[in-house]
Amino acid sequence: MKRVLYLLVCIMALTKVSGQEESPFVTYDVPSQNLLKFDRFLINPTYSTVREDKSYINLFHRNQSVAFDDNNQTYFLSYSGRIGDRSGLGLSLYTQRTGTISNYGVLANYAYGIKLSDKSNFTFGANLSYYNSGFDKNRANTVEDDPFLNGFQDSSLLSFQPGINISYGQFDFGLFAQNLFDYNLKYSKSITNFNEKTFSGQLQYTYELKNTSGIFEKGRLMPLATVRKPGQDDIVLGGSLILDLPKLGWVQGGYDSYYGVSAGVGFNLGKRISIGYTMENGVSNSFSDFGITHEISFAYSFTPTLTEDRVMLENQEEQVAENKEEINKDEVFTSKDEEIAELKRRLAENDEILAELMFRQDSLEANRQKDLERRFDLVMRMVRNETNGNRPDLEEKARQMYFVNNDKSEIELDTYGSAIVENKIDPKDIKPNGTNIGFQPKDVVTTKHADVRTRSTSAKDNIPTDDFAIAAKKNHIKNRTFQDLPGVAEGYYLVANVYKGELYLNKFINDLHGKGIDAEYFLNSRNGLKYVYLNRYDSWQQAIVDYKSHFNGTYTDDMWIMKVQNTTSTDKGYAANSDNKKDDSSKYAKNVLRKNIVVKDRVVSTTPTATQNKIHGTGTxxxxxxxxxxxxxxxxxxxxxxxxxxxxxxxxxxxxxxxxxxxxxxxxxxxxxxxxxxxxxxxxxxxxxxxxxxxxxxxx
Structure with missing residues (x-):
């Protein structure tokens, strides 16, 4: 008898049972405090789109107070998910049994959000349920056939439950009227008065696990605080927490001052199927005597093709016009779509950068011509000083030799990319003031792959700007020359990409490192761009060789060669690389050249000078x-x-x-x-x- 009394108290506390009419019924009231993973729209109708990034079909069963045979049991077969960038939809078939009274019906959910600002949204949603409620004759045990019980008829009821939510950043503030409008269609009257309505509020925070990998990748931690006022009864407080790990599953826990404490766990059996279990036990009222409550869910999930965050994209055209690097990391793409988007972005960015890196050939040619004339005058002055002006034949030979060595004639590249230039001049030894100078110009310089020979041309011929520029042009290689870049060492850089920001720069470099390419980057402080290069070379021939071989077959995407030429005298002129280089691109140890500088760079001096030291055993x-x-x-x-x-x-x-x-x-x-x-x-x-x-x- 005591057990039956407890059961009746439970039924009366949970639901409104009507016995004033001849046909009893039970109003819709489904405990939803533990639905943190699936069917979240039962907590607040807006949750079918708020913080939701997938759609699913879920079978849910709640077996309350299992110590009794005629305990409350609820079954839900639901679909829920986003149907657009701003809207969500839910649809459920459910049955609920309370003692000898059973409910069965359908519940529909819809939510729609609008953008208030860059960080805030307003979402409105509602649950609409239509169900039948009545006496279940199959669950009544009577000694004799009771005409009174046989006269009960089912009632059709309608319930409208609106809710709102305001999102600001990672916070969500929600309000939910759980039975704002409930109507008995059989008797054409409202079921509850206004002072019997139930209202609840929710405060939720979503913390996304960033910079994680493995089982924590794309995980999130979501605490939820609730307050509920059921009519004229006492206020009910609750709180819950769920750690959602898409690659593994989830764990959850919660407390409700009316239902008690709960704990649950779920597992993702692949990318689609999930199964979860939650256990709840009362601690502060009569529920502690009724036994444990069990909840089981079995879900099939799938991801809709949507934008990254519901109502954040109010105007797609305006969003595209903004900085493309501010794409939200939570954007859900398939792997193929993500790769296509990345390629389009890289092509657009490279087009902008290449347009900015257009050559100013006329200016470079004029500067080089002036430098050539200055050097020629300097050489002739040196020769006159040595010969005291008495050897015009020597001056003429020096003039010829100088233009032979400085006129850049046609340069061809062999299959290895080495320069081949012919030299038809074989000057005789020059003997100023009766002294044998023994000058022997090197006609052929053997490189690793080919011979380099110089061929004389007339001083009146057009002088190309650079051997490297000519060779690059003949091989259809994109190239660019920079002078005096702060913090960047001289040399030839095999550039793979150029970026303005660091998000995709770091991702690109990490991808190269994963392929075994020790790529690095340096910053051009003049234009604010970051240049990712595969290697740095002292010789442009070797740079072209690696370009033509696609960096020994390890990199097949677009690349180009940058020449950095510094003209400022500095003790750091022999440094092999910039500070961004972790491992020196040459064959030396890191920072070897920079550490071993013991003399000042004199290459750029107007007049070459010499040092004075005493050395034994070395030729004069x-x-x-x-x-x-x-x-x-x-x-x-x-x-x-x-x-x-x-x-x-x-x-x-x-x-x-x-x-x-x-x-x-x-x-x-x-x-x-x-x-x-x-x-x-x-x-x-x-x-x-x-x-x-x-x-x-x-x-x-």
Whole structure:
């Protein structure tokens, strides 16, 4: 008898049972405090679109107070999800049993949101339920056939439950009128008075797990606080929390001052199927005596083709006009759509950058011509000073030699990308003031793949701007030359992409690292662009070789070559790379060249000068110095690199500092050293260098 009494108390507390009429019924009232994953529109009608990024079909069963045979049981078969960027829809078939009274019906949900500002939305939704409620004869056990019970008829009832939600950032504020309008169609009257209506409020926060991988990828943590006022009864407070991990499942917990505490867990069996279980137990009222409540859900999910965040895209054309890099990370694309979008973005950005990087060839040609004339005048003055103006034949030969070495004739590339230039001049030894200078111009410089020969042309011929520019043009290679970029080392960069922001820059570099390409980037402070390059080269020939081989077959997308030429004298002129480079692009250890600088770069000086040191065991003459190292291994590697390019490099050790001076050539006279310096060793070496004189006692 005591158990029956508890059951009747439970029924009366949960629902409104009408017995004033001849046909009893139970109003719609489904406990929804634990529906944190599926069927969330039963908590608030707007939740079919608020913070919802998928659609699903869910079978839900709530078995309340299992200690009794005639306990409350609810079944829901529902569809819910977003049907547009701003709207959501839900549809349910349900049956609810309370003692000997059963309900069955259909519930429809709709929600629509509008944009208030960039961070806020307003969403309105409503649940509309139509159901039959009446006495279930199959569940009544009577001794005799009771005409009174047989006379009960089912009642048709209608319930309208509106709700609103305001979203601001990651917060959601909701209000829900759970039985604002309920009507008995059989008796044509309202079921509850206004003071018997139930109202509830919700406060929800969504925290998205960022910069995560593995099982936590795209996860989110959603706490929810609720307050409910059921008619004239006491206020009911509740709170819940769910950790949703799409790659694994979810865990949840909650507390309701009326129903008690709950805990649940769910698993995603693949990308579509999910199963969940929740257990609830009363702690503060008569529910603690009725036993545990069980909830089970079985869902099939699918993702609609929608934009990333319901009503945030009020005007699609305005959104496209904004910065394309501000795309929300939560945007749901298929992998193919995402790849197409990324390719379109990269093409558009590269078009803008290439348009900005148009050459100003006329200005570059004029500057080079002025520099050529200045160097020629300087060489002739040096020759006159050495000969005191008494050797016009020597001046004429120097003039011819200078233009042979500086006129850039046709340059062809072999299959390896090395330059081939012919030289038809074989000057005889020049003997100023009766002294044998022994100048031997190098007609052929053997590179790694081909011979480099220089061919004379007339000084009146049109002088191309650069060997590299001509070679790149002949090979249809996009290229660009920058001068004096702050913080960027001289050389040739194989550029794969250019970015303004860092979001897609980091993603692109990470993708390259995943392919085994040690790509890096540097910032051009003049235009604010970041250039991602695959490698840096001292030689443009090697840069073209790697371009034509698609970086040894590891990179097949578009790329181009950037030449960085610094003309500012600096002690850091030999630094091999910029600060953004983690691993030096050459064969040396990181920052080796920068650390081993012991002399000032004299390449850009108006007049080449020499240092003074005392060295024993080294041949007398003028040395063309390419670099100085404190580390023997780095010096050896640098010499091997130069010799692989066809040069005849070596080094000597200065006993004063024990540094190794790598030189390209030794001359017996200052004049010949100047000619080699200004001719860049017959155009075989275009990097920075300087002249050092070595004597048996001094270096001057």
């Amino acid at each position: 003459g003028y040395y063309i110095i390419a670099n100085v190292f404190a580390n023997p291994n780095n010096a050896n590697r640098f010499v091997k690199l130069l010799n692989a390019q066809g040069l005849n490099a070596s080094y000597f050790i200065n006993p004063k500092n024990n540094y190794r001076y790598v030189y390209l050539k030794r001359h017996s006279t200052w004049t010949n050293a100047l000619i080699s310096y200004y001719s860049k060793l017959n155009d075989s070496y275009d990097q920075q260098m300087w002249i050092m004189r070595v004597t048996p006692n001094l270096i001057s």
